[in-house]
Every structure is written in C-alpha cells, then in structure tokens.
Amino acid sequence: MKFNYKSAILSLVFVSNLSVGSTGPDVTALQKFLVSNGFLVIPSGVSYGYYGSLTKTAVAKWQVANGISPALGYFGPISRATLASLTVASSTVSAPSAPSPNLSLEVPFETDTPYALGMRANRVMLFRAFPYEVKPGDSITLDGSGFSKTLNKVYFNGSSPATATSTDGTVLKVSLPTSLSEGEYNLSVTNVLGSSDPSIKVSIKVTDNPNSGPVILSASINGDKVTVTGSGFTSSNNLFTTFGNSSSSISSDGNIIIFSVNELSLYKQIKDAMGSQHYSSSLWIYVQNEHGVNKDPYKLDIVI
C-alpha cells in the first residue's frame, strides 16, 4: 500500500527557519511536501535531509506559486506560516481514502516518526517480532525504528493488515488478526515513511500451541565453561554472543546449556588482541532454537 502523503499529514508545523545548509527531519519533511506537490524531484541515489541548491530552487518555485515575496528559496517565518495554513486547509477539504485513526492536527511531522539514536532517519525499519510463536489474536511486540505515532500498518505475508501506533518510534505493539491460519508469516510495516526493507525477513509462527521460547534466568562461568540456566531450551540450540556465535548447535535437557567460551567464533581474536593482559568485560548471550530467541540478551560479567 502506498500512503498519500498529503492525506496522512494534516499539518506541517515547522518550528525553525530552514535555508541552504540545513539538515535533519525538518528538511526531509519539507522536501517530501515539495516532491508530493511537484516542486522538487530528488535524483536517484540522493538522500533526503539536506537543504541544498535543488531544495532552494524548489522552495522558490513554491513561494512564487503561493504569492510569497521575495521568492528567494529561504524557508522563513512567512513560508512556514503559509505552509502550515495550507496543509491544514487542504486536510479539511480533502477526503482521504486511507484510514487515519488518531491523527491529530497538532502533531508536527518531525515528531510523528521518531528514530533511535544511530539509526537511519526518515526510514521505517523493522527488526524483530516477539514472541516468535503466537496464536491468532495474540499481541506481539515489534522492534524497529521510524514507527509512526499516528498510523502504521503491519502486514502478514503482504496481506491481512493490522493498524498500530508507537509512542517512541522504536516499539510497536500489535494484535494478530484472528483470521490468520497456522504457518509462518513474514511481517512488514508501512507508514508515511514508506515500507520496511523486505530483504530483512522478520517472521512469526502462528500456531494453536505456541511455545514461549528460550528464557535465560542466570549464567555463571567457571574456567572457560559457561553454564546457562533457564527454560525453553531444546535438543538443538544456537548461541549468539558478543564473543561470537557457537560453531554448532548445543543440546540441552530443557533447562541447562553448558558451553566453552573457546568455542565462540570471535573469542580467539579477542584473546590474541589482549596478549597477556586481563580485563573485566561482559559476555552478552542469546539462545536461539526452533521456538525463537530470548527477548533480551543475558549479561554475564567475566574476566578475560
């Protein structure tokens, strides 16, 4: 589904002036408005977010079209006020076909799709769904970035969309459609920023008898042997840690996993880099099996 930008954003409220050299979400919001209204074409391969000569020219064209003088391509107080009034006005006269629950006239664009520090701005990203095994109608938590506070659509194998909102842009709670039959589903999220990357396959397994998956309650180290206790372990578990991954699957009785740090793929590199020195560090552990992976990594403090 493609969002209609003008119908999704009811009010473009800018709190600061923009000019050549400006960067950030405000610039992206302005550029998307200019693109959607035919004043700007962003060349292929060029990212949004920088106010350069193309944007300046596009702003000048828009200013001329809206009777703003002088039309110099500087997005100042007059242009900001004009754009805010226009977008509010257009939202009141248009009849958007897309559903728009919870949209607020007072929500400025730049706060609608927050992103986590270090993550790419202005792109919706879906990282994970938890838990992995669920029943139809259950609630799942999606981790990612760029989720909308007002409207996201979550698709299951490209259909059966469910709507959801996020409070911080990085977490989305959604209820599974009750119509989903048993099987594995790839998830995607669509909002005003576009759709999540389909090459990153985030999946869940719908089943009438879901298993909660691995849970780590405690861990300890003695020599190079690490003992992990918890629940949901199976006869074939994989380890993902900050010292690398296990080279082969590790069996368990269901509650205990024992492995050697020497078996982790990056441990030798870490030891070689330290020479004869010893340091305190942390080993973060994920256990993955056919029922999923523990929600948060377990932190084990060690000396290496």
Place this chain on the structure above:
Amino acid sequence: MSPMTKKQFATLTVLLTLFWSASPVSSVKAQARELPFAGIVSYSLSCTCSGTLWIWFSPLYLGGPVVTVGPVVYSPYSTILYGYYNIGVSGKWHLGAYTPGTQSCSMYIGTGCVTIPAIGVMTKVGTNY
C-alpha cells in the same frame, strides 16, 4: 600487543582532554550525554539490519583510571567521522566521544534481528593513519 607506556598514556590523556574541551556542544549537554573514549580496534562486525558498525576495542580507555575492553558502535547516520577515516580497521587507534547506553547495532539471526549490545554509540571519532 604490548602494554601502553607511560609516555603513550600521557599523550593519550592530553589528546582526550584537548578533544573534549574543543567539543562544540555545550558543557552541560556534554556532561549529560557524551563521554570520551579511545582504543585500538581488535575487530569489527557489520550490523546487518541497522547498517552500523560494531567495533571491539582492546584496550579501551573511557576517560577514567580503569582500562577495559569492549565494543562501541559507529553509525554512518549519526557519528561525525574525522580523519584519517580508518573506522573499524584492526590495529588502528580511535579517539572520540560516545553516548553511553545507546544501542545501535542490530544483527540478523534467521527469523529477525537482535540487538548486539555495546557500551554506546559514537558521536564523533577520528582515527590514526
């Protein structure tokens, strides 16, 4: 790798102090959100979902008396990169500032991506040649 000499440590301390004092952000903001770091890269991993770089430093200097080892994340979307641009290259010194506790590395593991923890995300970094 040989242990750091007193002269090297003194030089690093001076560099950290100069780098920190030259920071363009306000001191209040800096104290609240940024801390200095420096270290030698052992290896780095590409965070396949987030597009960032998870870099393991050994040793890792965090501006205090305790020397440690550990990962800090470089983000092409938020970290300011200074010369000589050898980000994540094994054996290269890195010097900069980071935001502690922020997790910015997400890696694919089959059914989705998990957060690979780090000490924080770099706000700015420079490397040696």
